[in-house]
Amino acid sequence: MEERIIFAGFGGQGVLTMGLIITYAGMLEGKNVSWTPSYGPEMRGGTANCNVTVSDDEVGSPVIIEATSVVVMNRPSLDKYESYVIPGGKLFVNTSLVDRKPQRKDIEVYEVPANEIASELGNLKVANMVMLGAFVEATKVVKMETVLKALPEVFGKGKEHMMAINEEALEKGAELIINMVSTK
């Protein structure tokens, strides 16, 4: 098993954190993992992405060219990374902020209105957690219970008050996928 994932969006959406949580959870499950952020003259509102590999084998290139999954949180990320998904791979689109349909027909597309669901939960900041819930449910790259274990490790003590809503957001995202599959 080797999952090569790109999480992309704009700075402040928590895309690096999404990647970090999956990486941490992968480590807890005893897998080989690597996390590589985009870096450069970055700023809030600019583009941000990270490359995450979760593998049974030694991790090779930390930079991903052929992704098994791509998660896009905004339109520029879809434009840039749609072509990175391998045929048969998965593409997760935050439809709240992406105003076009993916063009690829050879991949599985999951449409997640992450910002809308987060607003309904009462905090727009957890849009990334909604998306992460959907991602974990659809890919099963790590177990949801491991993700829950990883959360406090990644967020630290300062964010304890966010734990409940984060968990709720993860569940909502996962539910969306479960319903999607059952209606197919």
Added chain:
Amino acid sequence: MAKVLMKGNEALAEAAIQAGCRHYFGYPITPQNEVTAYMAKRMPEVGGVFLQAESEVSAINMVYGAGGAGARVMTSTSSPGLSLMQEGISYLAGAQVPCVIVNIMRGGPGLGDIQGAQGDYFQSTKGGGHGDYKLIVLAPSTIQEMADLVQEAFDIADEYRNPVVILGDGMLGQMMEPVDFENVKKTKRNLPEKTWATTGRGNREHRNVINSLYIDPPVLEKHNYVLFEKYKRAEQNEVRYEMVNCDDAEVILVAYGTMARVAKNVMNIARREGHKVGLIRPISLWPFPKEPFKKTVDQVKGYLVVEMSMGQMVEDVQLATECKKPVHFYGRPAGMIPEPSVMLEKIKQIAGGAR
């Protein structure tokens, strides 16, 4: 302690502290700023010294001072910063001051860019500063190895009384992987006591002096021979490399650091497609590992050296193979990653007899 998830930059800083480094001098530069930030936070916790110098020139001379007094000392920088340090590094080598210098390379020349690259191979392995000297240069390719080699670097520096360079790149500095600090091998070396250190005369009969000035030519010549005896010892004892799938290989990839990870992937793909491909990964860039080439040169059709540069280590491979077999090169500078598909194509050409 279990495995922890850390950036390469943080892991190397923590490894230095665990190796007993209590003095760090540096000047911020991307992509190694996490080292400076980590040291600023951790050094006071362990009773050490963190000092942000006013420039790299200043930082390396602070290293000279602390190292001369016998302290375990480190500095870290990225490519343009290392250029500024070269005069000090030559002095450190001349005065036989042990220290660890980390270069997390970025694209060049000049200010270049801030992405990971491998354009400083020549600078680190062939001199950089003036005069007849050598640095021992270690190139990790994973975050765990980064931590392992930092410990090793301090020990080598103390054993040989010589600066040791950890040569990484921006990608290794920025990426996170699990590290187990308990698994870092502690030294089995018999490290000499630092009787030469300038710690105050006390009851000693003579003054200790740290200096690289030997104004009388025969005296300097003798000093040069002393240094080269030491380098010869390092060439015998400090060579490190990894060989993968080389036993039956017809084509052997040669790469170090981050590039070796990509090369290993390509090797596996090529093997699945039925090509007999192996990998030689130099870990010590100086002393350069010649043995793996001696062992394989008769059996292979050719070597493919891949670097994140326009081609620097390739010259050492040509020397090590004594040009008995074709040595091909593929690389990309500026922080661009050489493409696996191109590497595969070249492997097929070499397997097909391309010269």
